[in-house]
Amino acid sequence: MKLNAAALASFLRPAAAAVLLLLFIGWDERAGAHPVDRPLSPVLRHPQTYQDVREVSEHANDGEDDTSMRAMPRVNTDDHHLEICCLHANILDYYLTNILHHTNDDHTHMHRLKTSLHRISTDLQAQGCNVTQYHDHKNAVDFRTKLEKMEKKKGITKAIGELDILFSYLQDYCVEPRKDTAA
Numbered sequence: 212m213k214l215n216a217a218a219l220a221s222f223l224r225p226a227a228a229a230v231l232l233l234l235f236i237g238w239d240e241r242a243g244a245h246p247v248d249r250p251l252s253p254v255l256r257h258p259q260t261y262q263d264v265r266e267v268s269e270h271a272n273d274g275e276d277d278t279s280m281r282a283m284p285r286v287n288t289d290d291h292h293l294e295i296c297c298l299h300a301n302i303l304d305y306y307l308t309n310i311l312h313h314t315n316d317d318h319t320h321m322h323r324l325k326t327s328l329h330r331i332s333t334d335l336q337a338q339g340c341n342v343t344q345y346h347d348h349k350n351a352v353d354f355r356t357k358l359e360k361m362e363k364k365k366g367i368t369k370a371i372g373e374l375d376i377l378f379s380y381l382q383d384y385c386v387e388p389r390k391d392t393a394a
């Protein structure tokens with residue numbers, strides 16, 4: 212009996228090592244494109260989403276007479292990256308409920324983009340972003356106040372024109388904590 216247990220153990224050990232190796236390879240492949248930072252929503256790294264964001268925001272800026280004023284506050288890079296992420300998840304939520312449904316899908320990519328942004332918002336909340344918690348954050352308040360001071364249509368165009376800024380913040384900060392610092 213003892214022999215059998217030992218034989219079993221010596222069989223299982225390499226088997227376990229092989230499973231670990233496979234897990235490691237699988238992990239590595241998924242992380243391959245960006246070895247360090249894995250996005251909290253895979254959609255943040257779809258080249259298609261990035262391209263849609265750029266085209267839609269450039270299109271909005273084309274009709275703008277004043278692109279010098281920026282409504283989206285700059286981030287405080289001393290804040291923890293997940294806080295910056297969730298703050299912008301709140302701003303994204305504002306876009307989804309107050310900005311984007313005023314746009315008709317006249318721009319060809321608008322409908323596809325809305326779907327992608329909804330997915331990002333869902334993913335970020337599933338990953339633990341409480342968007343309500345950031346409702347009164349200074350940056351979120353400043354952003355809404357600036358837009359609300361503008362004539363409605365202008366405010367919407369301004370916001371769409373800054374979608375690329377929002378998206379790049381989400382891309383930069385909505386990443387998993389690095390493995391070595393994860394608790």
Ligand SMILES: *[C@@H]1O[C@H](CO)[C@@H](O)[C@H](O)[C@H]1NC(C)=O
Nearest residue numbers: 339340341342343344345346
């Ligand atoms: C989200 O944040 C709000 C405001 O801080 C809080 O009242 C609420 O309980 C939070 N929700 C969750 C699920 O933690």
